[in-house]
Amino acid sequence: VAWIEExxxxxxxxxxxxxxxxxxxxxxDASPLHGAPACLxxxxxxxxxxxxxxxxxxxxxxxxxxxxxxxxAAGAIPPAGALVLAFNRxxxxxxxxxxxxxxxxxxxxxxxALDALARRHGLRYAPDPSSRRVSMIGGNIATxxxxxxxxxxxxxxxxxxxxxxxxxxxxxxxxDALDAPDMxxxxxxxxxxxxxxxxxxxxxxxxxxxxxxxVCGFSRLEQAGEVAESIVRAGLPxxxxxxxxxxxxxxxxxxxxxxxxxxxxxxxxxxVETLHESLDEALATIExxxxxxxxxxxxxxxxxxxxxxxxxxxxxxxxxxxxxxxSYTHDFAVPRDRxxxxxxxxxxxxxxHRVEVVTVAHLGDGNIHxxxxxxxxxxxxxxxxxxxxxxxxxxxxxxxxxLSGEHGIGLEKLGAMGRQFSPAELDMLRAVRAxxxxxxxxxxxxxxxxxxxxxxxxxxxxx
Ligand SMILES: Cc1cc2nc3c(=O)[nH]c(=O)nc-3n(C[C@H](O)[C@H](O)[C@H](O)COP(=O)(O)OP(=O)(O)OC[C@H]3O[C@@H](n4cnc5c(N)ncnc54)[C@H](O)[C@@H]3O)c2cc1C
Numbered sequence: 001v002a003w004i005e006e007x008x009x010x011x012x013x014x015x016x017x018x019x020x021x022x023x024x025x026x027x028x029d030a031s032p033l034h035g036a037p038a039c040l041x042x043x044x045x046x047x048x049x050x051x052x053x054x055x056x057x058x059x060x061x062x063x064x065x066x067x068x069x070x071x072x073a074a075g076a077i078p079p080a081g082a083l084v085l086a087f088n089r090x091x092x093x094x095x096x097x098x099x100x101x102x103x104x105x106x107x108x109x110x111x112x113a114l115d116a117l118a119r120r121h122g123l124r125y126a127p128d129p130s131s132r133r134v135s136m137i138g139g140n141i142a143t144x145x146x147x148x149x150x151x152x153x154x155x156x157x158x159x160x161x162x163x164x165x166x167x168x169x170x171x172x173x174x175x176d177a178l179d180a181p182d183m184x185x186x187x188x189x190x191x192x193x194x195x196x197x198x199x200x201x202x203x204x205x206x207x208x209x210x211x212x213x214x215v216c217g218f219s220r221l222e223q224a225g226e227v228a229e230s231i232v233r234a235g236l237p238x239x240x241x242x243x244x245x246x247x248x249x250x251x252x253x254x255x256x257x258x259x260x261x262x263x264x265x266x267x268x269x270x271x272v273e274t275l276h277e278s279l280d281e282a283l284a285t286i287e288x289x290x291x292x293x294x295x296x297x298x299x300x301x302x303x304x305x306x307x308x309x310x311x312x313x314x315x316x317x318x319x320x321x322x323x324x325x326x327s328y329t330h331d332f333a334v335p336r337d338r339x340x341x342x343x344x345x346x347x348x349x350x351x352x353h354r355v356e357v358v359t360v361a362h363l364g365d366g367n368i369h370x371x372x373x374x375x376x377x378x379x380x381x382x383x384x385x386x387x388x389x390x391x392x393x394x395x396x397x398x399x400x401x402x403l404s405g406e407h408g409i410g411l412e413k414l415g416a417m418g419r420q421f422s423p424a425e426l427d428m429l430r431a432v433r434a435x436x437x438x439x440x441x442x443x444x445x446x447x448x449x450x451x452x453x454x455x456x457x458x459x460x461x462x463x
Pocket of ligand 1: 029030064065066067068069070071072075076087107128129130131134135136137138139140141142143144145146147148191192193195196197198317318406407443446
């Protein structure tokens, strides 16, 4: 194929792959969907990205930028015949300025590697998706990733000071948070549909003076909802407010026995970040709120114990994979005062559709992740999951919720965009996209539905 030969000549043959095994590896992400790329390239310099975009654009070939491939929204699924640009080899830290508390990094750096490096300087990178050991800064920026600590510190966009991007014609732009208008804000969260990110200037935060946790167990979900609401309303310095349901507690206890409560309907991990002198009072106030609601609690203050608790929570995804053959992860946000009602509604829907559901949630943000578990080998199982999922979407939107809480729209929810956004809003999205990428070759079937059949693709295509 002429454009692939041209790409080989421009980037060097060692950076361009077309064999079936390599292509298969990038044909999927963490969603249930898959694609069929024609070519995989590993840029090592920005110039490689510029050339790749020029060549693909001229040939009218779709381009999908790829980070860690952990998208749960089918955001990294390549359309048939696409070029995948995988950023594993562009993972340098160009500069870390500890005094200015900034880092200029390349998109292939993992979230975890950046945070670990920052910690050597008494700093940290605040957005911390549970996928952080694998997911990369480029993917985090493209999805505007959230994480356990976003309750206190905001999501990725709140930490991106500027981005270097390559546009479809191969030209380069620096988009800065201080620019007016702030075009950086358009690119963050645009799911690779506007430009390819080749570097980012990120802000780092000081490591907090003191942290502590209260791990709580509740016999009823309503009690957990009540406590979460009281903590937020009281203005306590909660940096994370994680909800875990009974089934997930059972899953986690297989990997990390005794770390989280057992025999309860709901658990909350409440983390507090504050000054040394205020820590005890904040934790005591939370314990009192838990007791008042009829729950049980355990305090964790040492860093080893707190790390053990977070690791148990973060490994829930992996533990889960060991027990259930297949799962479909929902990602939506609802107003906090609707959380309990929606969680109860999700249980009723899954029961009616004879599928099992397991839920974790960033409760302070109203960001909920029910995972429907199933065995894809069983005839009709996936169809039941999608029917239940469709009913869940209806429930969420009826309660004033959003299609996505933090994973993005991707290809997964392309066909559902019209349920949340009006025709005028969708036209606006299309116009923004066309202004960056007039030919529509950057991650073409993601996030922004085109008109007609294209608009109905994704997991909810036929729902
Ligand atoms: C176990 C597990 C836990 C998770 N936990 C969280 C969580 O707590 N919070 C959260 O928000 N998400 C979470 N996710 C979802 C996922 O990790 C995030 O969406 C993450 O930001 C994706 O990063 P990635 O590097 O894997 O990107 P990929 O999956 O490779 O790509 C995601 C999107 O980014 C685009 N992209 C990638 N690199 C670039 C680039 N350089 N320029 C332009 N576009 C680019 C892709 O085209 C695609 O649209 C989780 C996923 C898993 C599997």
